Amino acid sequence: MERAPEPEAFDEIGAVTGWLAFHRDALAAKCEGLTAEQLVTASAPPSSLTLLGLVRHLTEIERDYLVNDLSGVDHGCHYVGDDPDADLENLDVSMVEESLRRWYAERAVADELIARHDDFSAMAATGKASVRAHLLKVVQEYARHNGHADILRERIDGSRGE
Numbered sequence: 001m002e003r004a005p006e007p008e009a010f011d012e013i014g015a016v017t018g019w020l021a022f023h024r025d026a027l028a029a030k031c032e033g034l035t036a037e038q039l040v041t042a043s044a045p046p047s048s049l050t051l052l053g054l055v056r057h058l059t060e061i062e063r064d065y066l067v068n069d070l071s072g073v074d075h076g077c078h079y080v081g082d083d084p085d086a087d088l089e090n091l092d093v094s095m096v097e098e099s100l101r102r103w104y105a106e107r108a109v110a111d112e113l114i115a116r117h118d119d120f121s122a123m124a125a126t127g128k129a130s131v132r133a134h135l136l137k138v139v140q141e142y143a144r145h146n147g148h149a150d151i152l153r154e155r156i157d158g159s160r161g162e
Contacts, residue, residue: 003029012120016135023142024107027054030149031100034156036093043155051152052099053088054145059103060087061141065134066110070117072125078102110138 003025007018031039031051039052056079068074079087120132153159 012132013118016120016132016139017114019139020135020142023139023146026146027058027142027149030146030153030159031055034153036096038156039096040091040093041152041156043152048089049148049152050088050091051149051156052091052096054149054152055103056087056091056095056099058142058145059099059106061138062103062106062110065138066113067106069124069126069128069134070110070113070131078106 004018004021006022007015009015009018034051039055040050042048042050060077060080063075063078083089114131114135117131120135121130123129124131124134150160
């Protein structure tokens with residue numbers, strides 16, 4: 001998989017979108033080459049966290065902080081509703097293909113919305129916070145959970161590194 005490099009841009013838009021691309025690709029790389037069974041394996045007991053759970057959780061983060069807040073339209077959630085842990089818990093191999101497809105689709109919609117902004121200090125469509133604040137929240141979520149993904153992947157097959 002060809003991954004986004006660490007950003008070299010020093011302007012705000014290039015740096016923030018570059019780090020977002022970098023961290024998205026880092027999670028994709030942690031999932032690459034694994035079977036569906038491995039993607040739903042809770043490999044670091046007693047935690048029940050899985051790589052697929054991280055993908056589903058970050059799909060919800062993209063939906064909430066980027067798609068919904070930048071568009072101003074509440075599209076709802078993909079996974080969480082009555083069960084706030086439905087993105088992370090009780091996953092099985094039948095969910096893998098659709099969950100990965102949905103993650104990539106959500107990222108594409110988010111990228112289209114991000115591209116409409118040439119000033120990240122502007123308020124997002126919901127008026128809750130600036131575009132910058134929403135993007136930084138998503139980058140932070142990816143960075144945090146990529147640390148989890150590193151551990152999960154290493155426990156599955158010994159793969160280490162970015």
